[in-house]
Amino acid sequence: MIQTPPLRDSVLRHLIYSIGKDPEHAILEDWRMALSYAVRDRVVDAWFKATARTYETGAKRVYYLSMEYLIGRLLEDGIVNLELLDEARAVMDEMERDLGLVLADEPDAALGNGGLGRLAACFMESLSTVGCPAHGYGIRYEHGLFRQQFVQGRQIEHPELWLSQRHAWEFERPEVRYRIGFGGHVDTRDGVTRWHPAEEVEAEAFDTPVVGWKGRWANTLRLWSGRAIHPFDLDAFNHGDYTRAAAPEALARTISRVLYPDDTTQQGKELRLKQEFFLTRAALCDIIRRFDNQFKDVRQLPEKVAIQLNDTHPAIAGPELVRILHDERHVPFEEAMEIARGCLSYTNHTLLPEALESWDESLFGQLLPRHIQIIDRIDATHAEQNPSRTQSMRSDHQVKMGQLSFAMAHKVNGVSALHTELMKTTVFEELHHLHPDRIVNQTNGVTPRRWLLACNPRLAGLITEAIGEGWVDDLEQLEKLEPHVQDAAWLDRYTAVKRDNKAELSNWMAQTYDLHVDPDMLFDVQIKRMHEYKRQHLNILEAIAHWQEIREHPELDWTPRLKIFGGKAAPGYFFAKDIIRLINDVAAVINNDPVTNKYLKVVFLPNYNVSLAERLIPASDLSEQISTAGKEASGTGNMKFALNGAPTVGTLDGANVEIRQHVGAENFFLFGMTAEEVMERREVEDHAKKAIEADPRLAAALDLIHSGRFSPGEPDRYHNITGNLQGADYFLVCSDFTDYWRAQREVDKAFADTQGWARMAALNTARSGWFSSDRTIRGYMSDIWGAGSLL
């Protein structure tokens, strides 16, 4: 192997020979690229070693199929995992560049919407850290999640252009291409059925190496990009029709052009179904090609290949794998089904009915005529094997992707203990009854490298000084902090770290948005996608009520609080967009009230993404996890906050339940109805009206909004919101308000006791070790994939 030169030499060589600049003329981006290439060289060394080892051992490989990867920046990740931080800083110092600015120059790769995509990114990093041979497969969207801007408080969406900036992490693989067909017809000759697609595009591979902790292992994230088979119509060009000449390429590329920006409602869009098949077929072609290179008999597939479906988006993997095995390799149908099921497993991410995927059967049949036949045969076989079954994979002229995924998976998992139990009693009740061993739980986790070590260097330093660095890839070692939490001097240092992080965030907000806040306020943070079930409107209602209370008694000693919001709304989700606007309108009024604004301020930071999360979470005092119980499958934001010493105010929903068990009920501000009580409450007639009548603070807050106090030029601007809350209030904002209010006043009291609060925050850190995605991945390896570590 080639000897790796010192980082400084690598950076300078890349600046000159890869970027073509000398140090005198290099701009920030040139330095960022040169440093990235230098780090990438070291990642590649680890990558080749891991690949060679996987081939040598013939070990089982894991394939993670996901329509989304919410990655964020990669340079800092690489530097931290290769322990190059000090060296990189020294090199940049010598070049008179600020490492922080160089790192921040990298655009976020936002190829995902929210939690589901971020989970896939954490999993990729953990798979490498634990040394599990794995590939991630996804789509190389040209435009990731839109960039959010506020104009007079309203969300405006701009296209995200991460690929228009240079980025160093991918290797184009023009030689790795597969044909993906759509439409056409099916015929059977001599007992063999064949699909003849009418239209074909190619999927081209782009590889990003993902390096684990200390560079011990690196796996591949392989993203597919759409290409035309015959990219240029020369005949059309020669006839002067330049648009038609370029049309095939433009058409093929639309398939990987944009990420669908809605993660909670499913729309039956043809392009979306095409994207799902595009990803899935390309991945399966790649998996089988690699298998064929190493092994002989496709009956061995389940021994050598584990394929995880991240939600139902790649559910077509079941029928497509059966099609390949049966139609192309002539494996008997039922045996093909068994082999496919032996490889496949499926993660369910939501119980929201509007998010469960189903496709109009005529659209589906037009696009995938052979697959719909195979689904019917899978369905018939499943019905035959389970005579008591009543629910089919096809009903109401829809193809049900959840049912299909369940039937074609040997394991189906939920993402928190509560969610897994609810799956058994709601969406999958019948299938669970027929296959009682199939559903398992794997509570989500987050990678401690990105979500503590890299994003919170002050806290990471304090922890390492106290207990050594073993926690970084064995997060449960954080429990060794418990004795330190009893030490007042150590707690003071913990508090000082938080204070420094808050001061840094305040400076950044002042410089970036001209927002001036006192870092000694309680930083109360709700950052996540905008959705009614996540109840950002409950939070802002409480802010309004609290503001009123302070106005009535400005002489009292209120705990000063800054409410920070961040989050994007799906472009077509008008109610969520109204909530954003309301929060901005309320902020404008409250922040300008001279009577109260030393006690209460509200800010909504635009364009929430991974990098903003990394900035906010280390500086947070309080984590808002206030979804309607039963609606948030797990949450992972909740884990990042707890780990970074921000106690939760939250409901018994998703992984909040397990966070509370781990950190202790006395270090968690619980409020609200349980999932069971939510279901009962919905049956109560006029539940919202009754809740409003019982709580004058809530009534007054709603009246203020309704009266136009926050939208003076347009008093009825928020009547849609107030009408919803006073009427159906499906997410039970009103019914949970009073208890939420109570919990927030307890937070005020607790925060005023500086020592007590520090203890609570530090115990959240010390007891959050279980929420590492390393633990989650090890659970998948043993309970679902039957895969081992090669470290």
Ligand SMILES: *Cc1c(COP(=O)(O)O)cnc(C)c1O
């Ligand atoms: C962690 C994370 C999420 C998920 O947050 P939840 O609060 O669990 O919904 C969404 N977006 C980004 C950018 C994240 O980092």
